[in-house]
Every structure is written in C-alpha cells, then in structure tokens.
Amino acid sequence: MSCFQHLIIILFSSLFLHFSQADVGTASHYGPPFLPTECFGEGASQFPSTNMFGSAGEGIWNNGAACGRVYEVRCISAAVPRTCIPGQAVQIKIVDRAQSSVSRPSTDDTSMVLSITAFQVIANVSSPLINIEFQQV
Numbered sequence: 001m002s003c004f005q006h007l008i009i010i011l012f013s014s015l016f017l018h019f020s021q022a023d024v025g026t027a028s029h030y031g032p033p034f035l036p037t038e039c040f041g042e043g044a045s046q047f048p049s050t051n052m053f054g055s056a057g058e059g060i061w062n063n064g065a066a067c068g069r070v071y072e073v074r075c076i077s078a079a080v081p082r083t084c085i086p087g088q089a090v091q092i093k094i095v096d097r098a099q100s101s102v103s104r105p106s107t108d109d110t111s112m113v114l115s116i117t118a119f120q121v122i123a124n125v126s127s128p129l130i131n132i133e134f135q136q137v
C-alpha cells in the first residue's frame with residue numbers, strides 16, 4: 001500500500017471517529033412550570049442552579065436512564081437563517097421526559113427540549129425548532 005493510500009485511510013478514520021462521537025437531532029424549548037418531573041418528582045433540588053437543563057425525547061429517554069445525564073448541545077441550523085448563535089455550546093442536565101413534562105415543548109417529538117435559559121445560549125428563542133448536534137458529557 002502506498003503512503004497516499006495510508007493517508008486516505010487515516011483521514012477517513014479520523015472523520016468517522018469525529019462524527020461518531022456526536023449525534024445529530026432536533027431541539028425545542030420549554031418554560032415553567034417545571035415540576036413535578038418524571039425523573040425527580042417534586043425534587044427541585046435536582047435542578048442545576050444555572051437553569052441549564054432539559055427534558056429527554058423518546059430517542060434518548062431510555063426508560064429513565066437519561067435522568068441526570070449531561071449533554072453538550074450545539075445549534076447547527078434552523079428553518080430561519082441566522083437562528084443559531086455561531087460558536088456557542090451549552091451543557092444541560094436531563095431532568096424530565098419531554099413526552100410527559102408539565103409545560104409543553106415549543107415543538108413535539110424532538111430529540112430533547114431545552115429550558116428557555118439553555119436554548120437562548122445557542123439560538124434565537126423565537127424559533128420553536130432547531131437542528132442540533134449533541135453528545136453526552
């Protein structure tokens with residue numbers, strides 16, 4: 001095998017490794033009331049004081065195993081141009097299940113739903129739906 005072929009293989013492997021770390025999906029947002037939650041009941045002490053939290057869509061809910069997990073989330077695109085705030089990422093803790101949250105998401109059936117506080121770090125909150133890249137921390 002030539003040097004060039006080796007190089008191509010290395011390049012493709014690193015691309016694959018990079019993309020396999022993060023998932024692509026969608027996010028919406030939700031506001032108060034946040035209690036009770038399917039993860040912690042009335043337990044508000046489980047909420048990060050920064051208000052950087054969210055609820056899990058069915059794809060990551062995993063029968064409740066998602067509760068307490070932290071995801072790093074980036075906005076990659078949206079229907080309206082310039083919705084994403086470039087270069088921003090937010091880390092959110094899963095505190096609820098989107099399907100049963102007291103306060104309803106701005107859009108149903110997304111990969112996850114971010115608190116307004118978390119959503120506005122990465123996107124214009126007037127958008128009900130964004131495309132995201134996310135990765136468990």
Ligand SMILES: *[C@@H]1O[C@H](CO)[C@@H](O)[C@H](O)[C@H]1NC(C)=O
Pocket residue numbers: 080124125126127
């Ligand atoms: C957010 O989007 C709305 C509606 O498209 C727009 O009017 C507003 O200027 C945007 N806000 C920012 C900070 O870009």
